[in-house]
Amino acid sequence: MPRHQRLYDAVVDGVHRVDDLAALLAVSPSTVRRVLAELERAGKVVRTHGGALPLGAGTELSVAQKSRQHATAKRRIAERAVDMVARLDLGRSPTVLLDAGSTTTYIAEKLASSASPLSVITTGTGPLWALCEAEGVEVTVAGGRLRHRRGSFVGDLVREALDRVTPDIAFIGADGLVPTLGISCRSAELAEVKELQCRRATCVVVVADASKIGAEPFPHWARLPDAYQVITDDTLTTEGRTALADDPRCAPITVRRPEGSAGAA
Template structure:
């Protein structure tokens, strides 16, 4: 089955797997494989039982992003949250995976979270044991992220123990891919203002570069991803001397990740 036929059908409003299979005269398993390929290419967003087309702007909303690979993102978030110790100051980037990290941190006490994201802020709204600081700045409504000069001014006056950043794409030895220069500037500043930088990115993001903007990674960092990572992407991460890569396998305890091969 040609992927363009499948994409055209989704764009035309046929969005359930069973309906797509009937319309295209193929099996549901063929449709699911095709939708997975289209999602990796950034053409569709998988939903429960089907898919929807990516908006014409090419930039997904936070709600759409949270539905993509959500099980893998939650496993990544569980592992990441376990890196936080009592007394830590934590920087949380705006994003779907970082919001799942915030959900885990909401159960903790004795930590401070500084965020520029509405998702993490909402997840922590009733966390009585967490001191929550919002950076302030200009709201990018589609992403639920706060950016701009005020945001950078607040971050520039903070030293955090750990920063968790999401990514639209991650290219080893290049940086974190972003849909706007403003987002790239905030992410890069977060990377520079933390003693430990952790990039939480599901496997579809490793090696992806859908946008022209980059947040440069200043030095040593950890990348937490899932077991769906392709072999070539594994090797690229492992070859970056500044990177400590961690793969959290499906069904595996977050505290016992599977390390990437050398």
């Protein structure tokens, strides 16, 4: 049995510490750490201090853990998103809404280096920190109760803030996207915030790497608007392409990964 599968099976069976995994499989701790890193990028485990836990349905990753998964695809998605902002023809500086999430944080990082003035409203700490020193970018936080693990704001204060804005374009993150159901969310509160962001924006763009299309990791769903776009990457499965193509509300955009990039990076 390949080493990766044996190590993953051991983690699933309850062996979580690096030293214990190394002893069980008769390999070095450095080998275990390397394989765990590869399994994490593949979305199978979550690394912890000194070991790892299996990533199953309903397991929520932290912001840092999510940012390491499919990073190449997320950066390309962010490039396409920033290009969309640059192409807005409004006769004034645009107002951009950034949902909480790892992909929207990559978008914020690229917007921070943009020479064009703009306003950004965000419901996440990731985009906030990426933009906190960006010159020419006016940043507004739709803040409420902080969900520490994911760096997202939820609650009445967020809803009140969003009710008072009309962004030109909103980039919405997703742990899973099924057009017939919506965006998969950990909680009803998160689903409510995503739905409200979609309702308030003139243009709605879901940013989701190919692994998210068709995924149903959580039991709560944010309904999609009557018209939306999806930016994803070219590792999308045939089933994923069909699901997006079959939704008349959806205008999918597929970005290419650089040749030679790792599929899970």
